[in-house]
Amino acid sequence: MTIYVEAVHTVKPLTNTAFDRYVAWYGEHVIPAMKRSGFGILGAWKRTGGAMGQDVLLLRFENMNAYQEAGIALRKDTEFLKAASLREGAFEITESVKVGVPVPYASEERLERALAERPERPRQYMQARLQVNPGGQIGFYDAVRRLAEATDPGDYLNLVAAYETTIGQRGEMTDIWVMPGGLRSFAYRPGDPLAEIIADLRAVAPEESTYYLNPLPYSPLQ
Numbered sequence: 001m002t003i004y005v006e007a008v009h010t011v012k013p014l015t016n017t018a019f020d021r022y023v024a025w026y027g028e029h030v031i032p033a034m035k036r037s038g039f040g041i042l043g044a045w046k047r048t049g050g051a052m053g054q055d056v057l058l059l060r061f062e063n064m065n066a067y068q069e070a071g072i073a074l075r076k077d078t079e080f081l082k083a084a085s086l087r088e089g090a091f092e093i094t095e096s097v098k099v100g101v102p103v104p105y106a107s108e109e110r111l112e113r114a115l116a117e118r119p120e121r122p123r124q125y126m127q128a129r130l131q132v133n134p135g136g137q138i139g140f141y142d143a144v145r146r147l148a149e150a151t152d153p154g155d156y157l158n159l160v161a162a163y164e165t166t167i168g169q170r171g172e173m174t175d176i177w178v179m180p181g182g183l184r185s186f187a188y189r190p191g192d193p194l195a196e197i198i199a200d201l202r203a204v205a206p207e208e209s210t211y212y213l214n215p216l217p218y219s220p221l222q
Contacts, residue, residue, distance in 0.1 A: 002108070004042075004100045004163040005059040005067060006174065009093050014053040018091040019046070023055075025090070027218040029083035037073035037080075038066065042115070042161070043176070043221035045125060045213035056127065056213060058161070058176070058221075067099075100163030100174065105145035114160045114178065115220055122222045124179040125213035126157070132171045136204030137164075143201040144175065150194060155181035160221065173205070176213075178221075183212070 011022045034041060040060040047054045061067040074080060087093075102108070132140045148159040157177045165172040192198060215222045 001063055002102055003061050003064060003067060003166075004102070004161070005061065006098045006100065006163075007057040007059070008047070008096050009055050009057070010051060010095075011053045011055070012092045012094075019053060021090045022087075022093065023216055025083070025087050027216070029080065029086065031218045033074060033077045033080035033083070034070075037077055038070040039074070041218075041220060042111070043125075043213075044216045044219040045127075046216060047127070047211050047213055049211040050209070055216065056211075064099075098165050098169075098172075098174075099167035100165045103144075103162045103164050103173065104141050105148060106159060106162035106175070110159065111161045114158075117222075119180075119222055122215040122219075124182050125160070125215070125221070126177045126179060127211045127213055128175040128177065129209045129211075130173045130175070130205040131169070131207040132173055132205045134171065139200065139204040140173065143197055143204065144173075146197050147194065147201065150197065155179075156184065 009022075011019050031041065031044075041057070042060050043056070043058040045056050047056050059067075061070065130140070144159075144162070151157045152159070157179060160176045160178050162173065162175045165174070
């Protein structure tokens with residue numbers, strides 16, 4: 001069964017200089033080693049919102065065994081092990097990892113279409129983290145499916161991928177959306193054309209947090 005692995009790295013000190021050094025090092029040394037070791041890299045983004053100095057890496061594997069085998073191969077990669085010494089003194093990294101599985105409203109075909117797109121410039125993405133009430137999964141799946149279908153024709157929000165946490169917070173769902181038209185104004189606008197769908201969504205997932213994601217140079221999803 002396909003699994004997704006989400007890794008969040010926090011880079012310190014919290015400066016643009018340190019983050020730039022991290023991105024250069026990660027792209028030159030870590031990404032090639034991960035590819036050699038069998039990691040299915042989907043996206044890599046700088047994350048804005050909440051804690052500073054963070055990126056998000058989204059990976060896909062055929063199953064848990066493939067994930068474990070890739071990890072073993074990476075830890076044996078001599079070039080990767082040598083690269084660790086190259087960052088000493090330049091920045092520090094901490095990492096948190098979640099494992100999830102695909103959800104019914106986000107098909108593999110949807111993700112593959114997004115991966116095949118080649119935009120002229122990197123696009124804006126958004127990550128939504130939702131907490132679903134116990135027993136509310138079916139209603140949640142339906143509400144987000146309807147939301148994705150309603151927004152797909154436009155250039156505001158298009159669903160790219162989604163996964164349900166299996167190792168981590170129980171009942172946690174994560175949706176990745178692309179914003180082809182970029183960020184819109186944050187000005188208050190009364191009313192909601194999707195009010196009925198959102199009401200159904202909130203009935204089963206009352207808690208949600210969002211982050212804005214911007215592709216890093218080595219991200220397949222741009």
